[in-house]
Amino acid sequence: MSLATSIKPISYLKSNAADIVKEFATNPETLIITQNGEAKMVVMDIHEYEKQQETLALLKLIALGRKEFEQGRYQDAQSFFEEMDNEE
Known part of the structure; x- marks a missing residue:
């Protein structure tokens, strides 16, 4: 499991979803998605x-x-x- 983690706001996920999927091919870094400053979900390879x-x-x-x-x-x-x- 990758130990690297990024924290991004939900707006980043909305505007970069396709790029995030492409990025997982070379860098399966887990993303923590926040909404109003609180962690709400995890996006992972x-x-x-x-x-x-x-x-x-x-x-x-x-x-x-x-x-x-x-x-x-x-x-x-x-x-x-x-x-x-x-x-x-």
Whole structure:
């Protein structure tokens, strides 16, 4: 994910939308769009967005695994592989 971020007013987005899209091809810098001086939205390159979504999905899986572990819903590797072998 790109760590570079620009802050621009909504008027910049309105008047430069096509240029912003072209710019993402070489510089996927995330834009924070403000309205009346307050951050209102983020504009980002689709590839950066997809990477971010993949990262979030992995973090959710890790959190789910941790929760199941804490609830005692796990088994040791040996038992798991034996169970898998028996299902074939």
